[in-house]
Amino acid sequence: MKSSDTYKAIGLMSGTSGDGLDIAHCTFRRTATWSFVIDKASTVPFPVDLGRRLGGSHLLSGEELALLDVDFGSWMGKCVRQFCQENKLTPDLVASHGHTVFHQPHKGMTLQIGSGWTLSQESNCTVINDFRSLDVSLGGQGAPLAPVGDHFLFPAYDFCLNLGGISNVSMMHNGKRAAFDVSPFNLLLNELARKKGLPYDRGGKMASAGTVNTTFLNQLNSVGFYQKEGAKSLGREEMESVFLPLLNQQEDTIENLLATLITHYTEQISKVIHHHPTIQTNKLLVTGGGAYNDYFIKQLQQRLGTMTEVVVPAPSIVEFKEAVIFAFLGVLKMNNEINTFGSVTGANRDSSGGVLYKPQGPAF
Structure with missing residues (x-):
């Protein structure tokens, strides 16, 4: 990419919670190890119509989906251009996660939209996107991708837990990085909160007022995903096929259902931590919107006990860690270095995923 070991990159992340686009401009430096600084970061809410189309993207016709791909790429590109102009930034590259429409790795297919060509032209930046497809073609899950960032950028932690729409965890196991999705998270919690007219259960206050529904808890713990x-x-x-139907058939108060979900999540997450012990006292880094659920954090620490310290970092890391990591994956791709671990995804080898788009003309 360039002779210097300092790179400036923007990461774009729009996750399964579907609330907006995270933009993080980072400076990465490589000496004996990698380090990073978040220079500027912000979240841009989706315009109402765009958010609605993205939320229903899996139901669109082929033509409608192709148009949304272009429109979403264009909107992201304009957001990047404005972000850079307002903050006087000149990134070496923009790395975009995109919006996941379909993810069926068992069929060799995954689709994240947000046209790289359009994003590149609108932002006038080099863009890298489609980080998952190569890994899926190599027999992998195409997910999770964050563990490469966990490995190089957050080595002080034994476990990295991200709590977005879905919870996922990353750790070292038998000398290799291992990671996987653990359970749903905000997707189900927010679904219940909306029935009370709220976007989410702030701090877990409603959940803390509820009582665990043991029948529902047993049903959740019996879901086939947890047996894999x-x-x-x-x-x-x-x-759509398993968790939401199970949730919607429950006849109980919102508070009790929220309390049951929290208990379910702490059980599943603690099970993973206890099955992958380290010699020293474990440190568990918690990021993503769920890190602000004080009731969940308290319940998790209580279930894990004194051998594991649950660490909630500064808000900039809580909110933008995934965007930071995608920026880092882009840097690795530009250097033709491994940015996806086969040991994590189940692919037959490590790989350097992503597709590169270069604009015509000068950068900012």
């Missing part, structure tokens, strides 16, 4: 071993991932398909 090795690399595994959750997507919209499992939410």
